[in-house]
Amino acid sequence: MSGRGGRTTDRCGPVLLGVRHHGPGSARAVRAALEQCTPAAVLIEGPPEADELVPLAAHEEMRPPVALLAHAQDDPGRAAFWPLAEFSPEWVAMRWALEHGVPVRFIDLPAAHSLAGGDDGETADEGTGEQEAGEQEAGERGAGAAEVRIDPIGVLAETAGYDDPERWWEDVVEHRGGGGAGADALAPFAALAEAMAALRETYGDGGHDRDPVREAHMRLRLRAARKEFGDDLAVVCGAWHVPALAQRTTMTADRQLLKGLPKVKAAVTWVPWTHRRLSRRSGYGAGIASPGWYGHLFSAPDRPVERWLTKVAGLLREEDYAVSSAHVIEAVRLAEGLATVRGRPLAGLTELDDAVRAVMGDGTDAPSLLIHDRLVVGEVLGEVPEDAPAVPLQRDIARSQRTLRLKPEALERELELDLRKETDAGRSRLLHRLRLLGIPWGEPTRSRGSTGTFRETWRLRWEPELAVRVAEAGIWGTTVLSAATAKAASEAAGAAHLAEVTALAERCLLAELPDALPVVMQALSDRAALDADVGHLAQALPALVRSVRYGDVRGTDAVALREVATGLAERVFVGLPPACPGLDADGAADMRGHLDATHQAVGLLGQPDTERRPEGNGLRTRWAGVLRAVSERDTVPGLLRGRATRLLLDDGELGDGGAERLMGLALSPGTPPTDAAGWIEGFVGGGDGGMLLVHDERLLALVDGWLTGVPDAAFTDVLPLLRRTFAEYESGVRRTLGELVRRGPATAPRHPAGDAPDAAVPGFGPGLDRDRAAAVLPTLRMLLGIGQHGFGDDPPELSRPADDLTGART
Structure with missing residues (x-):
């Protein structure tokens, strides 16, 4: 038996089966080679700590893709994965050995060393111990790493005249037939071993500077297996490592390479994996471009092209594409024709994608993108039995x-x-x-x-x-409840800011952690008593109020939260007016956010409910007093005065003409233009400010009159503020405002001859246009179902003139 991958009928050494990780062609070839050789033991590239987990691979509840997960027991964040799919050669070798009662041993560098990292500080990451020959490792290496890492498959593809390594691999391996009865199943491995030997002679370790250490450990494990089972062994490993394993070295030299490696205590288990995480795009070093397609090639018993396009048609039908069986037949013919023209043994993904685009997609790429995500890559999630070790x-x-x-x-x-x-x-x-x-x-x-x-x-x-x-x-902790409780208490003790504690209280309430909430509440009370920054208090209040609200919904006792929230709101009321004067532009913008957040929180906390929360109305009243104080103080920046005025207007706290009076004062000739522009931004800024100006032409006239009176020298200073304010409006609102300004002062409303003009409605200009109001009656009838559900004639309310419907607007 040849130690370089092939053998005849004599047994002269282990069979080295060099493979590509996650390749269906390699998987089929490995299974054929094992059937031909029937070895006494199977050695697989992987962490030796997983030897005891091998029997679980035969469990009826085990469904690939799965992965071996190794993590440091003292630092679980230091972890590494060894993914395996149904079409992975390692998985096929493992299942064959279990079916035939053959021992399995993993021979790669132990996870205890991989997780500890090397001298250059490199730690194990996804793909450590399973780095495929020819795949670029994701991420940059530290100082001393080779600048160039060769891609063996790319080199072989280029030598064969291919510009795409994936297409070359599919043609020579994945689409290759079984060779027929009597064919030597080891011949392909011997050919691949010779090619890799030539590459290793030219490129050495190819920039994979950790490979010599890993390969030294593999040789030591191989020697130990030969002592235990004899020479009748099969070794399944990355093809890149085959020349190194066949190399003659001394045990002393190999042990010297492993001497002094750092080590940690590691735990290993099986975990579910996904096809998407097998994809190279996920950053996996040994990833492949098309896990779903490879899975199809491995599982399809025959006619893989026809079966694949049938899957594609089923998917497109689910997404409401008009695809028939005739489309499938035509797509199969086109794909096979393209493969023949291009000299390929079987239609690959390139030909199938072209056929789908031309026949099923009408020349567009939309179906191809869907097929790539759902079929070519796929979203298969593996399953692991309950017997697998787990925390x-x-x-x-x-x-x-x-x-x-x-x-x-x-x-x-x-x-x-x-x-x-x-x-x-x-x-x-x-x-x-x-x-x-x-x-x-x-x-x-x-x-x-x-x-x-x-x-x-x-x-x-x-x-x-x-x-x-x-x-x-x-x-x-050992349960979700105990672990979440312990972590919440720890975060409460270590929180540096009041807002962090209030956010934690909200999360504890949502997660229903009754034992953690008292600890968090104590930390909240302590920090609230010591924090005098009104900005911090205002920033913390919304999350706390949301906690009170959600507590009511979830049936949680939130009395303590309400008391703290009310006390916090009172402190904001006292500290906000003195904190507003003298702020610069950035400080005013921050304070405006605190003003809005506090207003929303008070609205929730002070919802009128005389039976359960009689203090609610008083809280809202005191907040209105704070807003009045801010809106009328000249030393407060215009942005804050305008915002306070708007909040009072929205809550109905300003009497008739109150908004016009404050706006008139803010836009008076004696006010600096930049301060007046800031007032406008605070008052009508935001997405809803435009509708206020659209429906209240008196406010719009005040803004228009002020703007036309701004001196030329100051206009360039206020223009950026105004552009920022009006740019937030929707295009339709901006267009309506432009039409109103172009039209000038509102004209008398239209009404039938002989009728007196309508009285002015507050906020809606000098009068109500009854013709425009009557135009909404058909829509209103439709919404109310009048005349469609047997309600008879219109009720008197809808038969009145439009001006009598003013009360309905309110």
Whole structure:
């Protein structure tokens, strides 16, 4: 038996099966070689700590893609993955050995050394120990690393006259037939070993400066296996390593290379993986371009082109594309014709993509992008049996997922929760607790169907890296509840700012952590008492008020939170007016944000409810007094005075002519133009300010009159402020304002002859145009269902003249 990859019938040494990681052609060739050789043991490139996990690969609940996860026990964040798909040669060799009762040993550098890192500070990352020959490692190396890393597959492809290494590999390996009965299954490995030997003679380690250490350990493990099982062995490893394993070296020399390597205590387990994370685009060093396509090539029993295009047609039909069986037949013919013209043994992805674009996509790329994401790459998520080693926290998460019927999925999806239902409330608690632990399985997003606080919308996607996050969070406790409680208490003790504590209180309430909330509340009270910065207080108030609100929805006792929130609001009321005068432009902009946040918080905290919260009305009244004080103080920047005036107007706290009076004072000739422009920005700034000017032509006339009176010398100073203010309006609002300004003062409204002019309606110009108001009656009838659901004639309210409908506007 030849030590360089091939052998005849004699047994003279181990069979070295050089492969490409995650290659279906290599996987089929490995299985054929093992059937021919029937070795006494199988050695596989991988961490030796995983030897005890091999039997789990035969478990009925094990579904690839999966990965071996190794992490340092004292620092779970230092982790490495060894992914395996159904079409990975290592996985095929492992399953063959288990089916035939043959021992399996992993021979790569131990994870204990890989996780500890080398002298240059490099630590193990995704793909460590599984770096494929020819793949560029993601990320930059430290000083001393080789400047150039060769791509062996690229070199071989270029030598063969190909400009695409993937296409060359598909032609010579993935699309190659089995060779027929009686063919030597070891011949391809011998040819590949010779090619790699020539490359290693030319390029040495090819810039992979850690390979000599890894290969020294592989040779030591190979010697040990020969002593245990004899020479009848099969070694499955990256083709790049075959020449090094066949090299004759002494045991002393190999041990010398391994001497002094740093070491940590490591734990190894199986975790689910995804096809997307096998993709090279994910940054995986040994990644492939098309995991889904490779999986199809490996699993298709025959006619892979026809079966693939049938999958494509099914996907496009699900997405409402008009695709028939005739399209599939024509696409198959075109793909095969293109392969023949291009001299390929079988239509590859390039030909299939061209055929789909021409036949099913009408020449557009839209279907191709969908097919690439859903089929070429795919969103398959593997499964791992419960028997696999795991930290206690992982087991508790798995139990919660089963109880709540919340299965992890690789494909991103939205989850709508109704917190009034017990199961949905439990799902919300679990997701919030995991987020607090730094395990972002779900991300909250805006609810589309309802704005009620009893609804939540989450965007879920399970990533393999979350297994590392779970291991890291395991230091806080053995269950999700205990771990989240312990971490919340720790964060409360270490929080540096008041806003951090209030945000933590909100998260504790959402996650329903009753034991952590008292600790967080004590930290909140302590920091609130010591913090005198009104900006910090105003910044902390909204999150605290939201916590009170969500506490009511979730049935949580939020009395203590309400007391702290009320006290915090009172301190903001006292400190805000003295903090506003004398601020520069940046300080005024920051304070405006605090003003808006406090106004919104007071609106929630002071909702009128005389039975449960009789203090609500008083809180709103005191806040209105604060806004009046800010709006009428000359030393306060115009931006803040204008914003305070707008908030008072929106709440109905200004009497008739109140807004006009304050605007007239702010835009008087004695006011500096820049300060007046700031007042306008505060008053009508934001997306809703334009509608106020559209519907209240008196305010618009004041703004227009002030602007036309700005001196030429000051106009260039106020122009940027005005442009920033009006640029936030929608285009339709800006166009309407332009038409109103061009039209000039409002003309008398139209009304039938003989009728007296309508009385002016506050905020709507000098009178009501009854003809324009009557135009909405058909739409109003349709919305109310009048005349469509058997309600008979219009009610008297809709039969009156349009001016009598003024009350309906209110």
